[in-house]
Amino acid sequence: MYGIPIRRLLAALLVPALLAAGPAAADEPRPAHAVAMHGEPRYPAGFDHFDYADPAAPRGGVFRNAAGGTFDTLNPFIVRGRAALGLGYVTESLMQRSWDEPFSLYGLIAESITVPDDRSWVEFTLNPSARWHDGVPITPADVLFSWRTLRDHGRPNHRSYYGRVSHAARTGERSVRFTFARNPGDAGGMDREMALIMGLMPILPEHYWKGREFDRTTLEPPLGSGPYRVARFEPGRTIAYERMPDYWGRDLGVNRGQYNFDEIRYDYYRDDGVALEAFKAGAYDFRRETDPAKWATGYDFPAARDGRVTLERLPHGRPEPMRGLIFNTRRPWFADPKVREALGFALDFEWINRTLFHGAYRRTASYYPNSELAAAGPPGPAELAVMEPLRGHLPAEAFGPAHVPPATDGSGPTGLRANLRRGQELLAEAGWTVRDGRLVDTGGVAMEFEILLVSPGDEKVALEFARALRRIGVSARVRTVDSAQYQARLESFDFDMTLNRWTSTLSPGNEQLYYWGSDAAGQEGSRNYAGIRSPAIDALARGLGMARDRADLVARVRALDRALTWGHYAVPLYHLPDDRVAYWFRLRRPAITPVYGMVIDAWWMGE
Known part of the structure; x- marks a missing residue:
């Protein structure tokens, strides 16, 4: 059916990129605090906070959200089941993405990243302060365990991404290196994004998962290293996360001014019309409205008229779905x-x-x-x-x-x-x-x-x-x-x-x-x-x-x-060309909205 082999098609696409790359750099690559997909990262080493976060934001309060449908698992990394919202607050990755750049990553669990010019491999050096919620240090063994587990048992995208690693090894007391397989095609080009993809890999605790079946749904709260942990839940109805007061990464530049709520809660609604009425009654604090008809006719209620609820249209520069x-x-x-x-x-x-x-x-x-x-x-x-x-x-x-x-x-x-x-x-x-x-x-x-x-x-x-x-x-x-x-x-x-x-x-x-x-x-x-x-x-x-x-x-x-x-x-x-949000007077937001749109993790609870 096809007249040209796929290997030749890929080679024709990859050769121009390789020629543009020029000769490999002679200098040995050095560790860096950040990496950008293209160009240079926006923030320098030792930066205090992202521009869209306010380091003076107060902490405290309960942030109440609404979710649609239901959930039946607390494992978001497998195909089976429908995972609860918010589990990303529990599990962290090696690096953190900034939302005011197209694609740049900064140190989180990994304090530094090393990549050669051709990006044929990537090496991460872990932050010595990184800890699981039970106090156990995060180690290269956890990183390698996460890679193997998600490659073999994770969702299809994880299996695809991490399957491109040809070799992984611990290279020091706190460092681990991933070497990538070359792309198919006669030109043998490297995928320059893989170094960043590995930086976004969720890191799982090997000592916790030992003896547990990873590829099964579960309602056991997972052990993580993030700013929150599961506090309580009712399957399919509600789940709450409590902020870790001794969170190891609270003073990092990627986190300062964010994760300000003491508790984040999601209540599930089967019908969005019911959820809107619950918002009007003050049952939760924040709502992103994607239905223009509801935006035009559904928000004329006393709290919106007297200013207790704010309606805003926030512009952004990201692609819409x-x-x-x-x-x-x-x-x-x-x-x-x-x-x-x-x-x-x-x-x-x-x-x-x-x-x-x-x-x-x-x-x-x-x-x-x-x-x-x-x-x-x-x-x-x-x-x-x-x-x-x-x-x-x-x-x-x-x-x-x-x-x-x-x-x-x-x-x-x-x-x-x-x-x-x-x-x-x-x-x-x-x-x-x-x-x-x-x-x-x-x-x-x-x-x-x-x-x-x-x-x-x-x-x-x-x-x-x-x-x-x-x-x-x-x-x-x-x-x-x-x-x-x-x-x-x-x-x-x-x-x-x-x-x-x-x-x-x-x-x-x-x-x-x-x-x-x-x-x-x-x-x-x-x-x-x-x-x-x-x-x-x-x-x-x-x-x-x-x-x-x-x-x-x-x-x-x-x-x-x-x-x-x-x-x-x-x-x-x-x-829609913008984000349409409604929120109760208790919520406050930073003055700056980044190119990807509002970052709710940088909001806080006012008086």
């Missing part, structure tokens, strides 16, 4: 991209946005919306450099203007008529015809499928889409299930179409293979919901780690964006 109605291409009727493109003409965003969402949304046209990473116009020279070797394996349209979803005049069924006619033309080209009011293939089998949802709030959009599909003979049933059932079906790819999202950062990298890679398509629990199996997309996603500078990365991401959008793997929906 790509939400869409996702086709499961593992289903035979969605394997044809022409069919997927045709069905996309049935979504009337303009009418939905006007009538259901008060015109607040922007149509999503990219997998990296609201950022410089989104493809725009025709591809530039840098994009073409990585796309040309793949020309035979990419849609021809990818080499023209960026994909723009079909639009209407917003008038409703009348305005959608032209789009539906175009959809029918494409379906006819793919061998589908309308017979007795039903769309059937050449064998007379009707197109019928289910749209699987977890949130009742998504029903109105899915139902409008299904109603439009009926006008061209397609029978689409909308089904909403509870969160546990939805998660199980999503992870086993047991759905025809679902409404879900993918989230990316300002520095996309290895996680993109977890989203779109051919290997992930067959791994239950991965986020390749669409079941994409494309050697060209594999090559483009893998090539992100080869970028030597920011401009190169942006070009490579835009090329990948073109391949994804013109592959029609989802019907893109919409996004």
Whole structure:
């Protein structure tokens, strides 16, 4: 089916990056306090605090949150079960990410990092003060145990990332080194992101897990090293974390001014409408509103009018999640991209946005919306450099203007008529015809499928889409299930179409293979919901780690964006351009909001 071996495709992408790298540095690399994916870290050695945190913030109080659905495990590192929110406060990584840079890491459990220019290995030296909550020091043995355990038993993304380590060893009393396998392809390039990925690896206590089964769900509170530990919980209903008064890392620059609450609590609600009413009654302190209709009409209540509740729209510069109605291409009727493109003409965003969402949304046209990473116009020279070797394996349209979803005049069924006619033309080209009011293939089998949802709030959009599909003979049933059932079906790819999202950062990298890679398509629990199996997309996603500078990365991401959008793997929906938050007067926030948006860990409780 494919005329060019994948090894040659990858080599064509990797050679330019290797040539740009130049000769290896002659000097032996030296330990550093931080590392950036591209360029230099923003903060110098010995910095006092991140700019978006206030070191003078008072400590104390209980921060109450709402969560949707339920939970049945306190182990967030495996596919099984639905983990409770907030467990990231318990477990730490070797390094800490800053949220006012695209991708830079600073010392946490590791006080320093050493990487060579080609990033073929990384060495971490642990902070001698790092301790588990039981007082036991964190050692290189814990780091190696964490790597082996997550590689062998962790979630699919962990198994993929950590499986790229070819050798790991203790190199000193407090140091450990990871050496990476070379990327496939004749050029033999190194993935420059792997050093940072290892810095973000969660570190687990070997002495705690000895004798326990890691790959099983559990309701035993885990031992960690972070600023909080599990204080109490009711399975599926609530969980509370208490701040560690003797937390070993409280005075580090990456932590100063953060983790100010004595307790953080999550109460679970099965219905978001009920959760909103609970917020109005003061049952919890903070709410991020993602429904423009609720934002426009649901916050006119006494506490909001008299100032006890603050409503704010906080700008940011991060990519918004790509939400869409996702086709499961593992289903035979969605394997044809022409069919997927045709069905996309049935979504009337303009009418939905006007009538259901008060015109607040922007149509999503990219997998990296609201950022410089989104493809725009025709591809530039840098994009073409990585796309040309793949020309035979990419849609021809990818080499023209960026994909723009079909639009209407917003008038409703009348305005959608032209789009539906175009959809029918494409379906006819793919061998589908309308017979007795039903769309059937050449064998007379009707197109019928289910749209699987977890949130009742998504029903109105899915139902409008299904109603439009009926006008061209397609029978689409909308089904909403509870969160546990939805998660199980999503992870086993047991759905025809679902409404879900993918989230990316300002520095996309290895996680993109977890989203779109051919290997992930067959791994239950991965986020390749669409079941994409494309050697060209594999090559483009893998090539992100080869970028030597920011401009190169942006070009490579835009090329990948073109391949994804013109592959029609989802019907893109919409996004908001800012964060819309509501919070009770007890909460205070820093004056600075970083590029990734608000950092709730830097907030505090006032009087």
